[in-house]
Amino acid sequence: MDAITDEAGGKRARGLDRAFEILDFLRQKRQALKPNEIAAQIGAPRSSVYELVNLLLRNGILEFTGGEGRVYLGRKLYFLGAAYENHFDFTRECEAALERLADETRETAQFCMLDGNKYTVVRMREGARPFRISADIGQSVPIPWTASGRLLVAHMTDEEILAFIPPEDFRLPNGEWLEPAAFLAQARQAWRDGFFTFNSIVDSFTHCFAVPVMDEGHAAATLCLVAPRADGIANRDRYLDSLKMAAAGLSHAPRRG
Structure with a gap:
């Protein structure tokens, strides 16, 4: 059971790392991109990038912008930043x-x-x-x-x-x-x-x-x-x-x- 828990925890950690990599990549590019473009440029599997992009979209961390399925940083990040600065x-x-x-x-x-x-x-x-x-x-x-x-x-x-x-x-x-x-x-x-x-x-x-x-x-x-x-x-x-x-x-x- 411990091995299974550790493996699951490791997968979640890798998923979080990849999600932050996507966000940081978009911040550096400063433009909306399609998920397959993100996957190709960060060298990640398309399937995992699509899954994470959809998760970030559902939570407002990313938003559709520019048409043709392009995504960019979402307004939720602004509110998180404002809360940080207030504190x-x-x-x-x-x-x-x-x-x-x-x-x-x-x-x-x-x-x-x-x-x-x-x-x-x-x-x-x-x-x-x-x-x-x-x-x-x-x-x-x-x-x-x-x-x-x-x-x-x-x-x-x-x-x-x-x-x-x-x-x-x-x-x-x-x-x-x-x-x-x-x-x-x-x-x-x-x-x-x-x-x-x-x-x-x-x-x-x-x-x-x-x-x-x-x-x-x-x-x-x-x-x-x-x-x-x-x-x-x-x-x-x-x-x-x-x-x-x-x-x-x-x-x-x-x-x-």
Whole structure:
């Protein structure tokens, strides 16, 4: 009987893993897809994907949209997220910190975290400049491409970092290869300095600043500024002071309501 129970429990666990894989895949694709397209692109059996999609549709986690049987993330997820934010006071603290940063610097302020082994912008407040620097909130980006990435993995050992970051993520958007040893050295220096700044790897006209938001001895998140390159370099010290003050407040903010 125990063997049967364990096997059934294992199947349920694998089903949950696959369901979350489907949801995360749709989040990353940001478009409605047919179940057979999802199955082909995540390398899963069509039968199990169809079964899970139907289960998620019945529960409002997925919805039909776009015609021809395409599905996308459902409105139930919005209500779940709203309930989470209502319970999680830290979210409101983040919004206030981003608003202050954007007002003080006139630059785009971001709150960033790890999403699995990728980096993502969780919250953003655009600055008051005539032209706007924006990013897709929730989009997964390779860790080595970002200023925040150095800080978010700095609590790990070198071996843990190299096992955590997919090797292909050291290939930069311009096709150049970032030596993992150089990334590790930058992560160690960023941890000692308490910040990291650089000319953006993703585009050619911005300068990025990141400071850690600490939780139990490691960077649970970062606060960032994205500025036009010349202005970022000219205002480096002032921008870092603003970021450090805001991050220090968040590092001690209550996590629960």
